[in-house]
Amino acid sequence: MATVTFDNIKKRFGPTEVIKGVSLDVADGEFIVIVGPSGCGKSTLLRMVAGLETISEGELRIGNRRANDLEPMDRDIAMVFQNYALYPHMSVAQNMGYGLRIAGLPKAEIAAKVQDAAKLLQLTELLDRKPRQLSGGQRQRVAMGRAIVRAPSVFLFDEPLSNLDAKLRVQMRLEIRELQAKLGITSLYVTHDQVEAMTMADRMIVMNAGRAEQIGTPLDVYERPATLFAAQFIGSPSMNVLEGEGREGALWLGAARLPNPTGHRGPVMLGLRPEHLVPDPEGPIAMQVQLAEPLGANTLLHGKLEAGQGFTASLPGVHTVAHGGEILRLGIKPENMHLFDRATGLRLG
């Protein structure tokens, strides 16, 4: 159990800076999800915490102890890898107990700890199997078990669910979250899946091109995205972004007149989440519907606005589209409108 502090951490590979200064205080027992597109540096950041990559600049503290130059084993961390990285020739029990064996614990104690962890993860029946005799979900559990058995103060997860099928992913997501809550171990979890980020995180870091775009609770990020990038990355389907012009008392999207929630004047980027749009015969937005994707509970409508920009709306219930494209008028509440600076992408208001 420990806090983790990132103090302006940077990473350079030769002349290219891949992490451009990340600062964060992780509280004891907190579940932090680092989310971003591939190549944004999220895995590098995690590997720096693990000690698998060196830190070029800045300071990393684990439990108030400077960890920059510690070996991975001395950092009191455990890591779950994307491909599980189970030792193929060892049984489940040996895999879980290997770290303890290296640490020189007596055999009986190792066996007891492995038993406890196995019981927690419902692996007791599988302890004698080899990894290749296990299903993906079971391997995932063994990888978790290997991490738990050492009772570390920080858990690191590197996209642990990306190799599982969709249904299992949902189940494991819950299991990991439950387990972490039960054990109360500080966790850093890397994923590219914004649904995982939303559902699991106490707080999340949205990363883009080596920078933390926003750090906050999932709902915070969803409701008040700090940047255009965070706004588009979080939420599914992703937010519609349109160029608008703020004027006195109104926001103009071409010829469409919307309320101006911030009173900002001048060119802006306007973000509208598809699920916040409501059908409204008087609504300012006119969309020519081209394609409907019924998802059961709701329907995604894809189409174009008058000026030709692509636009998506998510409406509850089932909607069908007449061939050729009807015009659908939509409205939105002012509090659901997100305004961003057109040059910097930063949130306005």
Added chain:
Amino acid sequence: MAREITGMVERRGLGLWLTHLGMIAGVLVIFFPIWLAFVASTVTQPEIVRPPMPLWPGDQLIENYTAALFSGVNVPVLSMLGNSLIMAVGIAVGKIIISLTSAFAIVYFRFPGRNMFFWLIFLTLMLPVEVRIVPTYEVIAGFGMLNSYQGLIFPLVASATATFLFRQFFLTVPDELAEAARVDGASPMQFFRDILLPMSRTNIAALFVILFIYGWNQYLWPLLITTDPSMNTIVMGIRQMFPSGDDVADWPVIMATSILAMIPPVVVVISMQKLFIRGLVDSEK
């Protein structure tokens, strides 16, 4: 439906028979000289010399083999077998140890000149033993290793081929395994011993077979550096059994020696074959 299947089985049966016939014929052709050697090792000297050559084993089997094993022509075959065994096992084990560790160094450690070392090792692949045999002889003679096991083994122990093979295998081992071991607190040598070595088990077995036979069949090198008959290896020893000048060759004993020389490689291949197959069946990756 049922008829169709029978028809297919019949056609396939015929093909099967034909291929088997071809194979059996091939085996007979290859096996015939070995059979002749075996027959020659069971008859008396006059029976061999007198045409026609006998085609069925005689009654001298025990006598000839006892003579070969315990007295031989110059030196008992038993001691030559022992020398060959030590040399072949020494070369195979030495090559495996050296190539495993050097491949480990090249794949898992970053040190100055790493690539250069790899290419230097790789380059020696192009130099067969015979090319460097004179300087090697000089070195071994200088160390006073003529007529010794060290002299037989050391010059043949470095192996570019095996290093290259292990390097390729280590490159296929996911990096995450090494990282997991690091996080688990394993030192590099612990990772090598606990994870890499067990994973290379089947590769090691395969290489052992190849290298054992390579060592066993060495001819030129032992011929050069062993002058003392008690250090002769069996493959070169057979040649030494041929008489010089007008002496009569003791063919039954020479043939018995040839048959004896064939047994250990065959045993190694057959016993290791089980490991091969197990390695193939439960692939561990």
